[in-house]
Amino acid sequence: MSLIIYSAIDPKINDGILYHLDLSDPSTYKTSCYEVLNSKWRVDNDNCYLETSTIHLPGFINDALLDIPVNINIKGSGNLESDDFVLLQYSTNNKWITIDSISGNIVPINNTVYSYLVKAISSGLSIKFRLSFSTNAQNEELTLQCSSTKDFCIGSPFISGTIQQYVWSNNPVNLSMFSAKNDTSDIIELYWETNNEYNNKFFSIERSVNGIDFKRVYTTLGKKYSNTKVSYNFIDTLSFKNRVYYRLKQISTDNKSQYFDVVIVTNSNLFKNDYCKVNVDPNPCVGKCLISVDNCSDSLNKVPLQFNLIDALGNITFINFSKDLIDSSTYKFDVENNLSPGIFIISNHKLFQNKL
Template sequence: SDNYSLITDIGSGWQNLGTHSSSTQSYSPTAVITKRFYLSTFGSYIAGFSASSIYTPSPVTDELRIKGSVYKVQASANSTIIGDMVVTNVSNNSILDVKASSDFHTESDIINESGSTIKLNGRINIEGDIINNALINSSGEIIFIGNSDQTIGGSNVTSFSDFTVNKPSGNVILDINTIVSETLKLNSGIIITGSDTLKCTSPLSSKITGYSGNSFVFGFLKKSIGVNTSTYPLPVGNGNGNTFYHLAEFINNNVVGISAITASVASITESGNNVDVNLDPLKAIQDGTELVNVLEDAEWRIDPAGNITAGNFGVNLYVDNISNLSSADDFEFCVLKRNSSSTDYADWDAFSSTTTISNTDQGGRTYITYDGGGIPIGSGFAQRTGYTSFSKFAIAKSGDVPLPVELISFTGELVNGKVYLNWTTLTEVNNEYFSIEKAKWDETNSFPDWEFVLSVRGAGNSSTKIDYFEIDKNPYQGISYYRLKQNDFDGNYFYSNIVQIDNTQILNNTGYVLEFITYPNPSFNEKIFVISTKAYKPENDLYFEITDMLGRKIMSKRIVTDQTGSFNFYINEGIDLNSGLYNARITDFSINKKTISTYSNKLVIK
């Protein structure tokens, strides 16, 4: 070991300064410890061989103290400290300067004392604590690699650019608020914040990576957001261990007025008013199905910095480590929300009239998430979108009653004296069949006599969009109403919206019938004629219009029947109809502007 010596550069080249101590030096295949006493001038220090050759890499003493000078780790260089690293201010600022692309490794603590500076542009791998009482300027990366708990403390808030947790064992414990301005990399090890907060200030959703049950934030995680449609991961937990991991995601839909959100999660102790029996069936209800069990393992809280002035958001609440939930509960669970200060289950609300739950088994309704081909790709979650306020969120389920068929639409239309009925589902759960019912209008606008019309077999369980179409060939005369009834295998059922049909084709029993055709149909946008097929009232005003399938009016015009009650005109003079399906309708408003007769035809443009 006496072949090695601490040599110094004070600005005039490397040289021997002070007194060499061979008796207290040591050498091994993994470390060289050099010592020199009575140094009177600060400078740069390395371990040299025979006082001339530079030894690289250069472990420097059992403890390194920087007093009023600069310790610089040059670009692409490596430096290892096997003891504490102390940056001390004496009469001048002391600086630890870790250059870009360099690696500084300390097996113990870094203590940045008041008035000193750490410049981190490369990488610091640390096995001990960071005590920061001064300034850390960082555009580099701090990597926590110790085998035991490591603490970030001191009197000054510490800010890092990239913050990586890659620990074989133990946790990272915050004793002070800590800032990550770029990427938080959660590879292995849990960050415990206590009452402090880990603040990730990049507004990009991609700046939290690697999270899992082995690495998450136990405590408070604050994430800056932008005005966008990104989904932000919030990897939080309510304990120290992988069974306490409860991932949430914030689904941004161009929220304006919020700069950041703070997420945490806690379990619920069910007692007092905080019990399932207190759930309000008028609020904890989804599509007519009552939610009866709040899953108390995880209650997520998301608090905003600011107030929403535009846009909305959604949440994905993951099922990991939620007891009393499995694939047997698919389509039986969804998200509930209540005020952040609430301790009463009566406050849980689905907000089903203003929010939306997921429609497929590819995320948001099932215990396992599947791709479009039915292949499992990850843990399931409960999803709800359309929120405009923040608070507490939880997963609740409906017991053994599946949330019903997700019905997109139910419509009816009179065409050539028949009622064409169309409906579309996005998902079906336990669906045995549909039935169509109709009722006549009466003077009291009540429907005492719903009548069965027809039935259609359901899909049972489906996660794909299905279109249904049926015809009532014998509709009521005058005004009538139709509804769709969905029937489960277990006897449960629910009704759709009600559709009104006006089949007032006969005018006051005089025999006049309003009926026409469009020709040619389909049309390639050549001249299209509207031709009466039955005699109507002579010299009578009629109203003609064309609408698209969303009911938007494309064109309209007034027409008059001739002396025989006929009409014949063409409709696309001066207008261009795009390819698609349209509805052509003629209506008689001739008596006090009331609908006396109406007739419709489908028109196809190719």
């Protein structure tokens, strides 16, 4: 365990707060004694401590090492001596470890925020903090200010040794967007964004020309740790006749992986020839929905339709044959709730596709 100590008027603490002392709420603390206890905790000619309630650090135990910001806002009466003191400690296993000890004679007479960074604490642990005041003469006072949430607070932790705030989730990546488009028939641009990343090793893009067989075509490193928006892109050069399928794979530092939605790009030249507009209603579709097909080119009239459902991994999970296509037609699509909840692509291999 190591410790970095800061002292400043403005708290050096991240925006998130795990805990703040609320003297009006006894469930957030306990105290051995006091002279004043309202918007401040004051000790006069006594030896008292104030202890926080148990604070649960985010994450699983030993998942990561964390640096924990701590603020206290204190002042002295101006007549304190060197044998008076302020003591700040923490405990994770019933053993109290000293963060800082301040002699009374150097405690400022004006409210001053002391900010600390307790380093290399395991995620997932339960932790408590204790502030002790000791004075040994009448009218020698130490005061903890408690009028705002940042006067005595424990901030959201950082990943140890970094300035990245620890964002814990069962999902190592919060993906906000994954899309693809082609402005020309043989150049496809793919974009994706993350809102946060934890232990993210890299991404890979996989491509398929039939929606079933995928092959990796691109790999890029992730940010590993991030709590801000990160944008990625890949430009693929490919000559294809009708449509091409892409899926995004994410791999963590422990080599676990996950797939995200399949996106489909239709050859821009296809819109100039054989093309139909497809709509699914309702969308999302729960068990039963209607597929409307309209604005079809003349060459596609009376073409037999085969509707397929393709899951996020590119597997065909449902096949339904329907009647011939007649311009501006509506078809019932009924999967009778035999599918697991998820995102699927509805497709006809000759005409169109849509997501439901």
